[in-house]
Amino acid sequence: MISQRTKLSIWLLGINLFISTFTFGGGYVVVPMIRKYFVTENKRFSEDELVDMAAIAQSSPGAIAINLSTLAGFRVAGRLGAVISCIAAVIPSLVLLVLISKFYVSFAANPLISAVLKGMQAGVAALIVDFVVDMCSMMIKERSFLLTFIIPTAFLANFLFEINVVIILAGCCFICIARVWLNKRWQK
Template sequence: MKKEISPMKKLPLLCWLFGINFFISAFTFGGGYVVIPMIRKYFVQNKNLLCESELLDMAAIAQSSPGAIAVNLSVLAGYKTAGLKGAIISGLASVLPALLILSVISAGYQAFRDNTVVSAVLKGMEAGVAALIVDLVYDMCRNIFKEGRLFFSILIPLAFIASFFLQINAALIIAASALLCLLECFIRRNEVTV
């Protein structure tokens, strides 16, 4: 449960939000899914500003919203912890490192394009990114299975089969999963009222 933050503590929180989102964006390679474990570490585990279920909900919203998952998740986490100012500061902090890095790279594109050291470093980082994504998927599935709801325990492998084996577009899988969950919610609500 989120605590109310006094105005005196807002400024340090806003500064922390800027710093942590800048740090996460600057040192996280591999896309939005890699940001989720970092947000978990700093917002859930270290600062206790969010709970695990809030993070999972925000990750689902960030993934299904237009734009970069990392930026969407940073904005949502900032909003949840410090309101509109937190969302704006988190959004700026999450796009600033990429803007600065791409500006430097584009200025020296010819030097980076054929550099074998840069290519080797980027290839090596792929293994780390893959490990972080596997860890994230494991944690998310474990938390969903802990709830003990049969519907979700069946939906996860079905979504995996649809993606991995049937090569169905991820957007369609997300939309179908959302619709199925909505339908399941209405069915459960009707069972309770009957």
């Protein structure tokens, strides 16, 4: 005979796999699905608890859908429920990415798909350039020599000296944190 805890674990696995597999459009699409299956149909927790969990999931780092699934699993079955729900929320995306990566060479060899991918590269490049221009204009408006100097320095560090981007980002974060700390100290 299957225990109640095992039944609950199987239900959590199945429902989170279902929700993660059939919700497209980002994390906010998961909220109505969790409401339907956890609150309305199975009365696992209240609407107010769902709103609280959605707020926590949104303000926590990571994907909202995974955070909310994990919180719902924790609310229903404790730590085991959180682990099961988190894994079930990740599996469909992971499988899809593995399949795409397996057949990427076949896709890339197809002239139509290759053209689409090239177009996407151009679009992404345009978005990155737009973002960099916006960032640079904001830094120049602040009239900070340090922030303005960081932009070309970071580019040269990566492009010419091939320094890892993570190291560059960590260095920039450290410089900015030190700048804020020193500014606060000088204002006292």
